[in-house]
Amino acid sequence: MDGSIVTGGWVDVARLEDIPRLGSRVVATAKGAVALFRTADDSVFAVDDHCPHKGGPLSQGIVHGQAVTCPLHNWVIDLASGEAQAPDVGCVKRTPVKLEQGRVLLALRA
Amino acid sequence: MNMISPQRLRLVVVGNGMAGMRTVAELLARTPQRYEITVFGAEPHPNYDRIALSSVLAGEKTLDETVINSREWYAENGIKLLAGDAVVSIDRGNRTVTAASGLVVPYDRLLLATGSKPLVPPLPGLTLPGVCTFRDIADVEQMIAASETHKRAVVIGGGLLGLEAAWGLKRRGMSVAVVHLMPTLMERQLDVAAGTLLQRDLDARGIAFFTNGQTEQITGTERATGVKLADGREVPADLVVVAIGIRPNVDLAKACGLEVNRGVVVGDDLATADPDIYAVGECIEHRGQVFGLVLPIWEQAKVCAARLAGDEDATYVTPALSTKLKITGIDVFSAGALAAAGEEDEELIYQDKRRGTYRKLVLRDNRLVGAVLYGEVKDGPWYFDQMREGADVSAIRDRMILGEAAASLSGSVDPSAKVAALADSAEICGCNGVCKGTITKAITELKLTTLDGVRAHTKASASCGSCTPLVEGLLALTAGVDAKARGPKPMCKCTTHGHDHVRAEIVGQGLKTIPEVMNRLGWMRPDGCHSCRPALNFYLLCAWPGEYVDDQQSRFVNERMHANIQKDGTYSVIPRMWGGQTNPKELRAIADVADKFGIPEMKVTGGQRIDLLGVKREDLPAVWADLNAAGMVSGHAYGKALRTVKTCVGSTWCRFGTQDSTSMGVALEKMTWGSWHPHKVKLAVSGCPRNCAEATIKDFGVVAVDSGWELSVGGNGGIHLRGTDLLCKVSTPEEVLEYCGAFLQLYREEAHYLERTAPWVERRGIAYVQERVVADAENRRALHQRFLYAQQFAQLDPWAEGGHEANAFKTLVPAE
Numbered sequence A: 001m002d003g004s005i006v007t008g009g010w011v012d013v014a015r016l017e018d019i020p021r022l023g024s025r026v027v028a029t030a031k032g033a034v035a036l037f038r039t040a041d042d043s044v045f046a047v048d049d050h051c052p053h054k055g056g057p058l059s060q061g062i063v064h065g066q067a068v069t070c071p072l073h074n075w076v077i078d079l080a081s082g083e084a085q086a087p088d089v090g091c092v093k094r095t096p097v098k099l100e101q102g103r104v105l106l107a108l109r110a
Numbered sequence B: 001m002n003m004i005s006p007q008r009l010r011l012v013v014v015g016n017g018m019a020g021m022r023t024v025a026e027l028l029a030r031t032p033q034r035y036e037i038t039v040f041g042a043e044p045h046p047n048y049d050r051i052a053l054s055s056v057l058a059g060e061k062t063l064d065e066t067v068i069n070s071r072e073w074y075a076e077n078g079i080k081l082l083a084g085d086a087v088v089s090i091d092r093g094n095r096t097v098t099a100a101s102g103l104v105v106p107y108d109r110l111l112l113a114t115g116s117k118p119l120v121p122p123l124p125g126l127t128l129p130g131v132c133t134f135r136d137i138a139d140v141e142q143m144i145a146a147s148e149t150h151k152r153a154v155v156i157g158g159g160l161l162g163l164e165a166a167w168g169l170k171r172r173g174m175s176v177a178v179v180h181l182m183p184t185l186m187e188r189q190l191d192v193a194a195g196t197l198l199q200r201d202l203d204a205r206g207i208a209f210f211t212n213g214q215t216e217q218i219t220g221t222e223r224a225t226g227v228k229l230a231d232g233r234e235v236p237a238d239l240v241v242v243a244i245g246i247r248p249n250v251d252l253a254k255a256c257g258l259e260v261n262r263g264v265v266v267g268d269d270l271a272t273a274d275p276d277i278y279a280v281g282e283c284i285e286h287r288g289q290v291f292g293l294v295l296p297i298w299e300q301a302k303v304c305a306a307r308l309a310g311d312e313d314a315t316y317v318t319p320a321l322s323t324k325l326k327i328t329g330i331d332v333f334s335a336g337a338l339a340a341a342g343e344e345d346e347e348l349i350y351q352d353k354r355r356g357t358y359r360k361l362v363l364r365d366n367r368l369v370g371a372v373l374y375g376e377v378k379d380g381p382w383y384f385d386q387m388r389e390g391a392d393v394s395a396i397r398d399r400m401i402l403g404e405a406a407a408s409l410s411g412s413v414d415p416s417a418k419v420a421a422l423a424d425s426a427e428i429c430g431c432n433g434v435c436k437g438t439i440t441k442a443i444t445e446l447k448l449t450t451l452d453g454v455r456a457h458t459k460a461s462a463s464c465g466s467c468t469p470l471v472e473g474l475l476a477l478t479a480g481v482d483a484k485a486r487g488p489k490p491m492c493k494c495t496t497h498g499h500d501h502v503r504a505e506i507v508g509q510g511l512k513t514i515p516e517v518m519n520r521l522g523w524m525r526p527d528g529c530h531s532c533r534p535a536l537n538f539y540l541l542c543a544w545p546g547e548y549v550d551d552q553q554s555r556f557v558n559e560r561m562h563a564n565i566q567k568d569g570t571y572s573v574i575p576r577m578w579g580g581q582t583n584p585k586e587l588r589a590i591a592d593v594a595d596k597f598g599i600p601e602m603k604v605t606g607g608q609r610i611d612l613l614g615v616k617r618e619d620l621p622a623v624w625a626d627l628n629a630a631g632m633v634s635g636h637a638y639g640k641a642l643r644t645v646k647t648c649v650g651s652t653w654c655r656f657g658t659q660d661s662t663s664m665g666v667a668l669e670k671m672t673w674g675s676w677h678p679h680k681v682k683l684a685v686s687g688c689p690r691n692c693a694e695a696t697i698k699d700f701g702v703v704a705v706d707s708g709w710e711l712s713v714g715g716n717g718g719i720h721l722r723g724t725d726l727l728c729k730v731s732t733p734e735e736v737l738e739y740c741g742a743f744l745q746l747y748r749e750e751a752h753y754l755e756r757t758a759p760w761v762e763r764r765g766i767a768y769v770q771e772r773v774v775a776d777a778e779n780r781r782a783l784h785q786r787f788l789y790a791q792q793f794a795q796l797d798p799w800a801e802g803g804h805e806a807n808a809f810k811t812l813v814p815a816e
Helices: B018-030 B050-057 B071-076 B137-149 B160-171 B192-204 B251-255 B294-308 B380-389 B415-421 B436-445 B451-458 B468-479 B499-508 B514-520 B532-543 B557-561 B584-596 B617-629 B661-672 B733-750 B757-764 B766-775 B777-794
Strands: A011-015 A023-029 A032-038 A044-048 A062-064 A067-069 A076-078 A097-100 A103-106 B009-014 B035-041 B067-069 B080-083 B087-091 B096-099 B104-106 B109-112 B116-118 B131-133 B152-156 B175-179 B207-210 B215-219 B226-229 B234-236 B239-242 B246-248 B264-266 B277-279 B284-286 B322-324 B332-336 B345-352 B357-364 B367-374 B427-429 B571-573 B601-604 B610-615 B642-647 B681-686 B700-705 B708-713 B725-730
Touching: A011 A023, A032 A103, A044 A097, A062 B532, B009 B018, B009 B104, B018 B035, B018 B067, B018 B294, B050 B137, B050 B160, B071 B080, B087 B251, B109 B294, B131 B137, B137 B152, B137 B160, B137 B239, B152 B160, B152 B226, B160 B175, B160 B192, B160 B207, B160 B239, B192 B207, B192 B332, B192 B357, B192 B367, B264 B277, B277 B294, B322 B380, B332 B380, B367 B380, B415 B468, B427 B436, B427 B468, B436 B451, B436 B468, B451 B468, B499 B514, B499 B532, B514 B532, B571 B617, B584 B610, B584 B617, B610 B617, B642 B661, B661 B681, B661 B700, B661 B733, B661 B777, B681 B733, B700 B733, B708 B733, B725 B733, B725 B766, B733 B757, B733 B766, B733 B777, B757 B766, B766 B777
Parallel strands: B009 B035, B009 B109, B035 B080, B109 B277, B131 B239, B152 B175, B152 B239, B175 B207, B264 B284, B642 B681, B681 B700
Antiparallel strands: A011 A103, A023 A032, A032 A044, A062 A067, A067 A076, A097 A103, B087 B096, B096 B104, B116 B246, B215 B226, B226 B234, B322 B332, B332 B367, B345 B357, B357 B367, B571 B610, B601 B610, B700 B708, B708 B725
């Protein structure tokens, strides 16, 4: 669903209902904290929990549309592309994620 | 549509600023397919409005609002944008440019729009940390960052740029001094009288001036510590901003052998000595003149685009110029001659010292050749028109100093009649060079009904905003939109409705959830944004106490975590200390929590409580459980909510105390804790007029006197310090409670979200508040009752078990 090539396995990290709608949960991974987001239409996105601006925890931001607003300085990050909304420039790393039978799977073992 | 035909010429634009992109936009409007366009920009941003940086620094605009063309615009127009990759050389023989990245791009036509560099005198200390110029986004970010961590700034330069920098830093809370080489400010645009008035007004706003000040060196070793002047004066500073002017950036042109004087020399066709290379903007020199204002640059863009499109007749002539200072509340206008140049010139001067206004007109051969206006500038564009037309003004000479209304025969000018009378070619927006015809055409064809719509499609009124009344007049005239009332400002970009309308509809239509509000009021984005959602959540909470279910996902992180997020993502926790009182048991419990959870820093707050800083998100529930066990509850130090009630010890201990201010404070805090508000709310009670609890800079302040209590409202510390307005005097503690509850409820019900009581009281006027809370006793009791009713549902400790959503604090750990 994300276009990236996944060479390793998918890891089951949560149930969809563990993430509040228009909310987020944090997953501890070997490469650091990854924020899971659930939009109003139950799409799920996963990006590093680290704003490209000053490292704010994106998981704690307000989710709207397919974007999250960083709680520290209001950068708006597009969850699908990982890009900051202009004129801010920056990009946060995405992790491939998919939903299967109500489970959230992350491509962690690359 | 994006098919590349072999005949397309390659246009390379060096510089992604306002001049270059305006030329490209004009070129696309004329001939969208003629060129395959590549744009190089040294800054890693899309094209933005440099003029608006002053407003960004002053906190009046966000960086978002300065973007002129988004990355999508480049893509849609088939333009290749290389932002962040500066061109380092031009090979005219092979017709290629080479960028810093090593990229080589061939051109058929080259457009130089390299802009200017800040003019920086060779001062010792220039390279110290804490020294910057005022030119681009990086400078503004540096200045904003410095204003958050440091206190004192010095701006070198008292011209347009320097004063806007000084004002922005002042607005951000720094103490600011301006060092200026000349005896009066803005001497290129203002005469001595207007420059002196300007200095007086800025001085009254707390900016210090060192005129006749020649900077000798920037002092400091690790970081700038100040500036030293040639006459021995020293000005301490943590931030030094050099803003004395600009000089054309000619490095590339010089290196490739083009003719360069002060700027890159261009002819009336805007071509350089090399006919394949054009240049526009602040980097050029045309007939001995260089440019720093936007209007002639827009004209250059037009002419250059015409030339690039193949129009051999397009010729550039520098238009007449006027300037305006972007400092809120200080109005300055200047155009043409500042003073009589000889005996044949005449000066007309009018000054109203009490109102602080000043006008000077310079006449030559019965024609207006210069105008300087201070304090009252609405006639500036009219004077400017008279100058450009070269009209004979002898018939109105005796009245024209009083402005257009006095000079016109009827004696008054209806703004909509005025805008109706303008020709289609009349320029409305000077910043962006938009004429009346373009605006009315856009309004008609695109069916625009809002100011924002006109701004988005035509750029008119999108920069400095001084033509907004004219654009609104055109909206009224063309679309019949009642823009004269100026319509309330929309809550955010998700809606066209203002705060008051939304609040009224929530109550009037009985709207009970955020999706219902958004559906019924036509929200343009399905789940709003970070700006409107918290506002709607509060409005619903306030309208339907006990009924509305708080939407956690529409709360800012602090109100979801019941703690205050810090820059490193940890939180600060502050337990409530009623009226600032504490005891050994509480202090021991706090100390134990700090030890147990390895809390790195503790601090006593200004609100008489203890702050535990650096608490990890996962630890928050456990920290609260321990504090709860010792009888403490959340201090709401993180919320748009009742924060603290600061008190002095009062008559119980103090030899001056007239009443028991501590008990009064505790009673107020017991009544008001847990209440949600449009913004944070702070209370204080002082036991005598010495006012040790600083009650007169609080949202609701109580000062005890022998015969009772003085109540005052609408004060705050912060960036815009404001003392309270006296509400009334009452006799008993019960009355203090009733007036306080009523005042807070009125604020809750009527203020806009994120509006503190200070600006709210200023907006509505203290007389209105007194009428509702003091004069109308029945209304006061009703307000107080509504406050108490809402408190039944609000006074739940969010730290107690069940008061929060426990999962939100836990990190998921996948099983390996």
